[in-house]
Amino acid sequence: MLLIDCPFCGKRPELEFRYGGEAHLARPADPADLGDKAWGQFLYGRSNPRGVHAERWRHVHGCGRFFNALRDTTNDRFAATYKIGEERPAIPEAEGAASA
Amino acid sequence: MSASCRLNAGGRIDRSRPLRFTFDRKVYEGFAGDTLASALLANGVHLVGRSFKYHRPRGIVAAGSDEPNALIAVGSDVRFTPNLRATQVELYDGLVAQSQNHWPSLGFDFGAVNDVFSPLFPAGFYYKTFMWPKSAWKRLYEPKIRAMAGLGRAPTLPDPDNYAQRHAHCDALIIGAGPAGIAAALAAEAHGARVILCDEQAELGGSLLAERKATIDAKSAPSWLADAVAKLSRSAKVRWLSRTTAFGSFPHNMIGLVERLTDHLAAPAEGRPRERLWQVRAKEVVLATGALERPLVFPDNDRPGIMLADAARQYLLRYAVKPGSRAVVAAAHDEAYRAAIELAAESVEIVAIVDIREDASGPWADRARAAGLPVLSATTICGTRGRHRVSSVEIAPCRPDGKVGARSRLDCDVVLMCGGFTPTIHLFSQARGKLRFSEKLNAFLPDGGAEGIRCAGACRGISGLDAVVADGVAAGEAAARDAVGGRIEAVHAPVPLSEDEDGGRLEPLPHHRSPHRVKAFVDFQNDVTAKDVKLAVREGFRSIEHIKRYTTTGMATDQGKTSNMNALGIAASALDKPVPAVGLTTFRMPYTPVTFGAFAGSARGNLFDPVRVTATHDWASAKGAVFEDVGQWKRARYFPLKGEDMHGAVARECQAVRQSVGIFDGSTLGKIEIVGPDAAEFMNRIYVNPWNKLEPGRCRYGVMLREDGSILDDGVVGRLASDRFHVTTTTGGAAQVLNHMEDFLQTEWSGLDCWLTSATEQWAVIAVQGPDSRKVLERLVDDIDLSSAAMPHMSVREGHICGVPTRLFRVSFTGELGFEINVPADFGRAIWEAVFDAGFSRAITPYGTEAMHVMRAEKGYIIVGQDTDGTVTPDDVGLSWAIGKAKMDFVGKRSLTRPAMTDPDRKQLVGLLPEDPELVLEEGAQIIAELPADAKPKSKDAPIGQKMIGHVTSSYFSAALDRGIALAMVAGGRRRMGETLFVPMPQGVIKVVVTNPVFLDPEGKRLDA
Structure with a gap:
């Protein structure tokens, strides 16, 4: 079971959280300005990387807050968790590199 | 049989504490400190079970959790536990153990005919045979195979333990x-x-x-x-x-x-x-x-009495048990010599140490020879004999090229093998x-x-x-x-691997016999032989994961602890590849089987998933209500009178609401309170509806979408003040709606000043519906004018009922004049009973979710999640009117203009009337446009060759209309009013006519009665 470091509460077991999909996908200020293709990309296009993934989690059975996390999809290690609105932190290469 | 195989001294058993136990109803004796396996061996019992596929007699092979053969059922009645490894079952006084996988008895088992007919059951036989005739699969082959498959007998009673x-x-x-x-x-x-x-x-x-x-x-x-x-x-x-x-x-x-x-x-x-x-x-x-020690793979290596060498040594030294009196030791690793020397020291006759290696030399072989034990180098085992216990082995010299020389027989009562360690x-x-x-x-x-x-x-x-x-x-x-952390100076370094390690053997022993006829077992528990693995390779399997699944090697309850490496060695040589190029199958938990009980812990029965009940649950229960599960909630489905079935109860409950007054517990509806200066702006963005002009005291039916334009949820929203909304959601949608709202509020619109609070459990909701509902409530409400002029349809008032603070809604999900009383949950039961008493003279009738469903369907009101799925837009279900046309944006708006969302052939909500009014369609049934050529198909499976254009989403018998009605999603449905469509069913094709989904009172007059 993953151990997730909620930026508001500290480390808690995965069971207290709900996954929230990819992070840093800002909703366009005026969706009507987007063409069908661009809007389709916003709705469904996801990066799905092998390696570090910026993603949202909600501490649903805790403080209820959404936050962002950097997780390596190859080994489930969390490199960082940070509050919504904060910049995606830079992580050292070694830590972020996906292990083959 | 006496405990003749027990040494007089030594071991870690407590000879002062003898224990009696039974195995297959026969009484034996052992000592404290014994396992069931060691106690059976002490009594000379090697035959402990029958194998899975061929029902061959099997004995104890190992001394620990790696045991593949000795699966035993222990205990009786409620504590009967199958498939325990005898090597891990600790002996206690009165233990009851039984062997498995045989009929009628361990000694004589009819299933052993499988062994004779084994050419019929090669690896993957169930993929190859039993193909014809097709119809026999379901009736004959599958039930027979199922009856034969499986290890042990599953307990039938609930687990009494915690x-x-x-x-x-x-x-x-x-x-x-x-x-x-x-x-x-x-x-x-x-x-x-x-x-x-x-x-x-x-x-x-x-x-x-x-x-x-x-x-x-x-x-x-x-x-x-x-x-x-x-x-x-x-x-x-x-x-x-x-x-x-x-x-x-x-x-x-x-x-x-x-x-x-x-x-x-x-x-x-x-x-x-x-x-x-x-x-x-x-x-x-x-x-x-x-x-873990590896067995050697040689013909008939599975007879009782053939066991791992180091396991035999452990039985001797830890349990003071001699596994036999005349031992042949088969060695591909020096550890076999150690076992032989220890056993010889306790006067077990070592008939011979048969070493497959070309040159049996080195310190261990020298020690064995010095102890007078006969050591044979470059010798293989070609076969064994003995029905219920090994009685002899056939050995032969073998050359490095695998050629086998003249054979000779060695009599023995136990064979110890060591192929190396994994x-x-x-x-x-x-x-x-x-x-x-x-x-x-x-x-x-x-x-x-x-x-x-x-x-x-x-x-x-x-x-x-x-x-x-x-x-x-x-x-x-x-x-x-x-x-x-801190400053611990590591003074010790990990030990380097030694250079002269002894790897044992991964290949089967050579023999002179036809490879197609011998059974040299690799996986004892799943009865997989060396020839099965080779067959899989011959038939084209290359990946070790596929070979594993095709032959089932390593897939038994021991997960191949003793067999995986041997199977890999055989597969690698058959594929002519080095072992690492073939690779290893994935290790998965659990290491040894774990009980469901341990995983479940206290999460059993009602504690598995919380049971949520409303304030009137006990009242409804006492009235004989039949409940249904809606998510975690228990909801009263209908209230049958004596001798009444569901159909009768629902018809009576509907009639009461339509004619006088009914009472219904709506407490499970999700409720969210949205408060703050920006509450209305938040509502504008999250719902399709406009909210700015909704005055405090008024309600509106709200619809919210996912960003992809599909309906997420719906519900009535009351505006209590300019900065306060009382939102209701569907029963099942409450949590996800709140999550959806929090998501946008926290991550997209964090500048909006408002708060979301779940109030589902704070309010009990009592729906009072029917033409007499106002008259009933007037007697109880202290400070709210209920008249139509003062409190029109879709309004909300705050006041008191029987002195209890209430948010009183005038809303209807039945199409009748109706109210929903919200009171603090602790007062729910008292107010419910007060309403029930006040309505007594008007024959107020409690109704359940079934009647509620029928009445809302008569009015064409949708249920999100029943009439809609994740693809349905507001327009598809006729809710375009709800959308705030002047709003620049709301969640899902942009998606509604995507080409696929405006296709005129999208499925749309319609009503269906079966031609036969007595008929009630099946929910989920498919709808086609043309009558199939063959109106009554020859068989259920025969294709009708038509395109499905829609499906039935809701279907009931309507007492008010005295006929079956249905809601359905049909492609281009609103263009098809009056058309006849067809619902093919196994009994024949049903004709239906497409109608407006509002079956009753389309003008809505009854709402304002």
């Missing part, structure tokens, strides 16, 4: 309490680490429990062990757990342990948990899990550690890559007691250093 669960944290978790694990625990403790040490056996010690001459730190092995256990027991930093299996490794160094607490007791204290599941978060993990790397591999293949050791060894997990001792290929202990010390120190 199971505990615990979380624990430590600096170092050390798995395996053999010499390496104990040394690691002592070292880690000495450096200040908090340690948990666990071992699957009853006693700590591992291999030390079968050592008598070895010394550690100048102490004899038993006294070193006793001192170590005493030291660990005294330390406040150490928790050691025996009878505890580390069964799985999970992310972030969480290890699952299962501790068996009572299975070894004759009479456990009442209420004591049977097992305890530990979820241990360890900063560092040390695996000291040892290595390091136990299950947990390391589960933790995604990397493995490398050692040609020298013929074994996969841990090679880093698992963070916070290190291996020590035999599980990383170290052998020799001194080396193993030193390696344990080094691992314990390193774990303490990494976990505790």
Whole structure:
């Protein structure tokens, strides 16, 4: 079971959280300005990387807050968790590199 | 049979505590400290079961959790437990054990005909045979195969025991309490680490429990062990757990342990948990899990009495049991000699040590020869004899090219085999550690890559007691250093792998017989032979994962502990590839089977999933209500009178609401209070509806979408003040709606000043519906004018009912004049009863969810999730009117203009009237446009060759209309009003007419009655 470091509460077991999909996908200020293709990309296009993934989690059975996390999809290690609105932190290469 | 195989002295059994037990109803005696396996061997019993596929007689092979054959059922009645390994079942007085997988008896088993007909059952036989005729599969083949398959008999009664669960944290978790694990625990403790040490056996010690001459730190092995256990027991930093299996490794160094607490007791204290599941978060993990001995693969290597050499040595030294009196020892590894020498010392006749290796020399062979044991080099085993116990083996010299010479027979009553050792790397591999293949050791060894997990001792290929202990010390120190930090100077380094390691053998022994006729078993538990593995390769399987699944090798309950490496060796040579190029199958948890009880813990029955009941639950229960589950809620479905079925009850309940007044518990509706200066703006963005012009005191039916334009949820929203909304959601949607709202509020619109609070459980909701509802309520409401002028349809007032504060809504989900009384949940029952009493003279009728569904369908009101799925837009269900056309944006708006969302052929909500008014369509039934040529298909499976254009979403018998009605989603449905469509069913095709989905009172006059 993953151990997730909620930026508001500290480390808690995965069971207290709900996954929230990819992070840093800002909703366009005026969706009507987007063409069908661009809007389709916003709705469904996801990066799905092998390696570090910026993603949202909600501490649903805790403080209820959404936050962002950097997780390596190859080994489930969390490199960082940070509050919504904060910049995606830079992580050292070694830590972020996906292990083959 | 007397306990003739027991030595008079030695071993770790307690001869002062004899224990009686039964095996297949026969009474035997053993001692405290015995396992069921050792006690049976002490009584000369080798035949303990029948094999899975061929029903061949089988005996005890191993001495630990790797045992493939001796699966035994223990206990009786409610505590009957099948498929336990006899080698792990501790003996207690009165233990009742039974053999498995035979009929009528272990000695004579009809199923053994499978062995004779085995050419019919090659690997993957069920994919190849039983193909014809097709219809026989379901009626004949499948039931027969199912009846034959399966190991043991599943218990039929509920488990009477309870199971505990615990979380624990430590600096170092050390798995395996053999010499390496104990040394690691002592070292880690000495450096200040908090340690948990666990071992699957009853006693700590591992291999030390079968050592008598070895010394550690100048102490004899038993006294070193006793001192170590005493030291660990005294330390406040150490928790050691025996009878505890580390069964799985999970992310972030969480290890699952299962501790068996009572299975070894004759009479456990009442209420004591049977097992305890530990979820241990360890900063560092040390695996000291040892290595497992491999059998040799030779013809008929599965007779009772053929066992692993080191297992035999353990029976001798730990349990003082002689596994036989005349032994042939089959060696591909020097450990076999050690066993032979120890057994000879206890006057077991060693008929011969048959060594497959070309030159049986070296210190162990020399010692054996010095002890007078006959050693035969370059000799193979071509076969064995003996029906219920091995009686002889056929040996022959063999050349390096595999050619076999003249055969001779050796009489014996036990055969000991040692093919080498396989390091136990299950947990390391589960933790995604990397493995490398050692040609020298013929074994996969841990090679880093698992963070916070290190291996020590035999599980990383170290052998020799001194080396193993030193390696344990080094691992314990390193774990303490990494976990505790600080300045621990590691004084010990991990022991390097020795250069002259002995890897044993991964290939079958050569023999003279036809390879198609012999059975040389690789996987004893699943009855997989060497020829099965070769057959799989011949038939084109290349990946070891596919070979495994096709032959089922390694897929039994032992997960191939004794068989995987041999199967891999055979597959590699058949594929003509080196072993590492073929690779290893994935290790999966659990290491040994874990009971469902341990995983479930206290989460059984009502504790498995919380049961939510409303304030009127007991009242409804007392009235005889039939409940249904809606999510976690129990909701009253209908209230049958004596002798009434559901159909009658629902018709009566509907009629009462339509004609006078009914009362309904709507408390399970989700409720969210949205408060703040920006509440209305938030509502504008999250719902399709406009909210700015909704005055306080008025309600609106709200629809919200996902960003992709599909309907997420709906519900009535009341505006209590300019900055306060009382939102209702569907019963099942409450949590996801709140999550959806919080998501946008927290991550997209964090500038909006408003708050979302779940109020579902704070309010009890009593719906009072029907033409007489106002008259009933007028008698109870103190300070609200209920008249139509003062309180029109879709309005909300705050006031008091029977003195209790209320939010009173005038809303209707039935199409009748109606109210929904919200009162604090604690007053729900009292107000419900007050309303019921006040309506007595008007025959107020409690109604359930079924009548509610019928009445809303008569009005064409949708239920989100029943009439809609994740693809339905507001326009599809006729809700375009709800959309705030002037709004620039709301969640989902942009998606509604995508081309696919405006296609005129999208499925749309319509009503359906079956031509036969008595008929009620089946929900989910498919709809076609043209009458099929053959109106009554010949068989259920015959295709009708038509395109499905829609499906029935809701269907009921309407008492008000005296006919069946249905709602359906039909392609271009609104263009099809009046058309006849068809619903093909197994009984024939049903004609239906498309209508407006509002069946009753389309003008809505009754709402304002």
